[in-house]
Amino acid sequence: MQPGGRASSPTARRVPDLTANAKGAIEDLADVERVLAGDAQAFEGIVRRWQGPLVNMAWRYCRDRGRAEDLAQEAFLRAWRGLANWRRESSFSTWLFALAANVFRSELKRFPTVNLPLDAAPEPSRPAVQHNALAEQLSHEAVRRAVLALPLRYREPVVLYYFYEMDVAAAAATMRLPEGTVKARLSRARALLRRRFPHLEAEYAAMEFTALTIGKEASN
Amino acid sequence: MKPTKTDRTEPDRTERIEMEIERILATEDELVPSSGFLTSVMESVRQEAALPPPIPFPWKWAAPGILLATGVFGWGCFELVHLGLPAVSAIPDAPLHLSATVERSLEATEWVAVALGASLLSWLLSRRLAGRSGLF
Numbered sequence: 630m631q632p633g634g635r636a637s638s639p640t641a642r643r644v645p646d647l648t649a650n651a652k653g654a655i656e657d658l659a660d661v662e663r664v665l666a667g668d669a670q671a672f673e674g675i676v677r678r679w680q681g682p683l684v685n686m687a688w689r690y691c692r693d694r695g696r697a698e699d700l701a702q703e704a705f706l707r708a709w710r711g712l713a714n715w716r717r718e719s720s721f722s723t724w725l726f727a728l729a730a731n732v733f734r735s736e737l738k739r740f741p742t743v744n745l746p747l748d749a750a751p752e753p754s755r756p757a758v759q760h761n762a763l764a765e766q767l768s769h770e771a772v773r774r775a776v777l778a779l780p781l782r783y784r785e786p787v788v789l790y791y792f793y794e795m796d797v798a799a800a801a802a803t804m805r806l807p808e809g810t811v812k813a814r815l816s817r818a819r820a821l822l823r824r825r826f827p828h829l830e831a832e833y834a835a836m837e838f839t840a841l842t843i844g845k846e847a848s849n
Numbered sequence: 850m851k852p853t854k855t856d857r858t859e860p861d862r863t864e865r866i867e868m869e870i871e872r873i874l875a876t877e878d879e880l881v882p883s884s885g886f887l888t889s890v891m892e893s894v895r896q897e898a899a900l901p902p903p904i905p906f907p908w909k910w911a912a913p914g915i916l917l918a919t920g921v922f923g924w925g926c927f928e929l930v931h932l933g934l935p936a937v938s939a940i941p942d943a944p945l946h947l948s949a950t951v952e953r954s955l956e957a958t959e960w961v962a963v964a965l966g967a968s969l970l971s972w973l974l975s976r977r978l979a980g981r982s983g984l985f
Contacts, residue, residue, distance in 0.1 A: 702890050772874065
């Protein structure tokens with residue numbers, strides 16, 4: 630995940646910008662040193678660079694925009710208080726995300742979001758038949774909300790895996806769990822979601838059909 | 850064994866649903882933090898920075914008390930074993946009519962137990978107070 634908030638665009642696997650990452654890492658280190666030397670204002674650079682990723686991460690944990698910002702703010706405050714604990718063994722982002730995940734987890738345990746049980750999560754109503762953008766949007770939102778209805782041990786791997794653009798290693802590092810455990814939990818979570826949304830197969834078929842039709846039309 | 854029609858189609862179906870779930874979860878729009886977010890975070894940070902540092906635990910003053918409590922606790926343990934064991938071993942000999950010596954020992958044991966309880970409570974209380982100051 631790269632620092633900086635982005636305008637809304639689908640997060641299909643992005644090509645990592647190594648130059649930007651390296652530059653960001655150097656800036657993070659410089660800002661941390663300045664904060665530790667007593668310049669509280671230098672923390673602004675860190676917040677500016679990481680506000681987008683942290684708010685988005687929190688959003689995936691609770692799907693409530695206001696709460697996501699509150700959670701992200703709490704994570705930044707904890708980071709500020711514990712900046713001296715970052716031992717430089719891992720990158721600043723790894724440390725920050727692990728800390729944020731801990732904050733989100735404990736805060737959501739203290740004040741849970743109102744979630745329906747997985748079985749009560751609304752099922753999409755055959756969008757393949759309806760063929761309209763709104764139905765598809767609603768169906769997608771139902772799937773995303775169903776993730777929050779998963780038990781916590783399965784929910785968190787799903788949230789972090791897709792937040793990190795399908796990077797198991799990064800998700801495992803944030804949760805401080807072995808990669809194998811994360812993979813097993815992801816697989817179990819997918820099975821639970823699959824059972825909840827059997828009609829998604831029709832949507833997938835419709836999508837494939839549309840892609841084929843567009844492809845044919847383009848070739849003609 | 851020849852696979853049935855269901856056997857052949859079921860993995861396909863499972864795979865398709867999972868691919869669709871994968872596609873949905875992987876294509877989520879990103880939120881842009883609200884315009885006041887940065888200001889709000891920095892305001893909280895400045896407030897925290899302006900707070901005086903937490904008062905350190907007064908070890909200098911607490912040390913004699915802690916030492917005393919430890920001593921009392923140790924003495925209590927010693928007395929408990931010292932007085933309690935003969936009393937317990939004497940019980941089977943006279944289950945109904947306790948001798949005066951045993952009764953005195955038991956009474957002393959009770960007091961030692963009370964003293965131990967009080968020491969434990971005071972230790973827990975001081976630990977709790979120290980915890981608030983951020984030491985634990």
